[in-house]
Amino acid sequence: MNIFEKLDYTILNYKINLSGAVIGCALLALVSHQTKAQTAGLTMPAGFKAEIIAENTGRPRHITVTKKGDIYVKLFRKVDDKGILMLQDKDGDGKYESRTSFGNYIGTGIYLKDSYLYASSDEGVFRYKLDANEHVINPDKPDTLVKGLVSRRQHETKSLVLDNDGNMYVNIGAPSNSCQVNDRQPGSPGQVNCPILETAGGIWQFKIDKMNQSYAEGVRYATGLRNVVGLDWNKQNNALFVMQHGRDQLTMFPEYYDVKQSAELPAECMYMIKQGDNAGWPYSYYDPFQKKNILAPEYGGDGKKEADSKFINPVAAFPAHMAPNGLLFYTGNMFPERYKNGAFVAFHGSWNRAPEPQKGFLVAFIPFKDGKPSGEWETFADGFSGSPEKTASGRADHKPCGLAMGPDGALYVTDDSKGAIYKISYNK
């Protein structure tokens, strides 16, 4: 073999390799493009697909979908001076390009039932009458159902849900981490008979047809709940279910908790609520490893002493600090049978795990039977953050917040960071 032959051979070989690589790259690009387009960057169980049906909507929190598939979202910050956005897909192409907005207040809660749309500001609840198409008749003149609720910056948002008996349940978050004399200050003791609980740190019940209610007209339905954002009414056992945002900063007590323990404690808890229940905040927290309510260190706890047995136990426990912002019982027929009546939970993602890696930015699922969890929770849709690194740093692209079910049984998820709205469907 002379040198020229060898050269020729090499070039040929190189060419072959290159074209192989080109085809490979092109195929790879095509495949990844296709799967990306069908999942909107999310990972889900087989058979599910996701698409982003609206982008840049501001900071959408909770969401509700009408019988005809129109969408209402409540905005965390105003866009064009408005706090409620209505999205429509008028041409039926799957993209919700038509937008109208109303309501000159920010907030989180929105709920649709029996020809009324209910929406919360950070201080109260308004109601809008709907027409036959479930469109708001008089967007500038809502009824004021509830007003004057505590809103002191921290845990200020109000979430709401209705039962089937004319009542509404509103979360009033505690403007505090653990009811210390000086909030979040190392060494500051817990306040005796935490006064915050009189007007916050619980769920209040109001009537859906009485104007201008406030604390005097409402009922403190449950107490000892630090802050609830995700909540839903379970129609199988006719009970309220809530997801609590557990307390932060156990690192203030380095004698009892190291950095790792503080990142993993306490669990983010799901509670089934009966009238009069007390979930223990600020006096206790739930430790998912000991499977017990533990006395809070601000109130004499040491990480081991058990709390008063009058406090209720959670029905399900999720990893700490993941910030559950949406809860939805799935009653549709589109998803496989095992999802029926189970709970989806949107986790906004943690920050209080630092300097440990952050967690969350996902939608979880937990199966239910007869109104009780019937198995372990599992990750349903992940990848909102953009990458494992972005999850770990907490610098997520998208943060799941609100959940709703469409008339066809599809699941809608809001992202209050970049303003995307996802629709997750199942193909048999």
Added chain:
Amino acid sequence: MKRISLTLLIISVFISVIAQTKKPVAKKPASKANAASAAVSPAVMERGKVVYNTYCVACHQPDGGGVPSMNAPIVKTPHVLGAKPALIDIILKGMQGVDILGESYSNVMPAHNFLTNQQIADVLTYVRNNFGNKASGVTAAEVAAVRNKK
């Protein structure tokens, strides 16, 4: 020729994808003092980092970027780079409900008056020379002056 240009195109697409997913450039360690700041000793930075990781990191995060709408970032803001007495005051008295650069933050910045003058000096020197910040160090005497003013 066509094939080569297609290859180039694909390679460049791949490179740009990789470039986009690359993490932001690592923060420059604030070692070399410039004209604006007196030399900050590595020992002070090390002590400041310990205070930061004990008392501040949960809220302001390892990159100083805070948490959107909740905990303010401490990267190149007027308070962080500006006059020292006002900055020291934030640490001693805490801060709540103040909009910063047009953003509001729902969480509370607790008073950290339980830290020693030296700890506050160290953590502020660390903050002012980390996360991309560059400003003069803070001394325990400067903290004492603000604390004793009352």
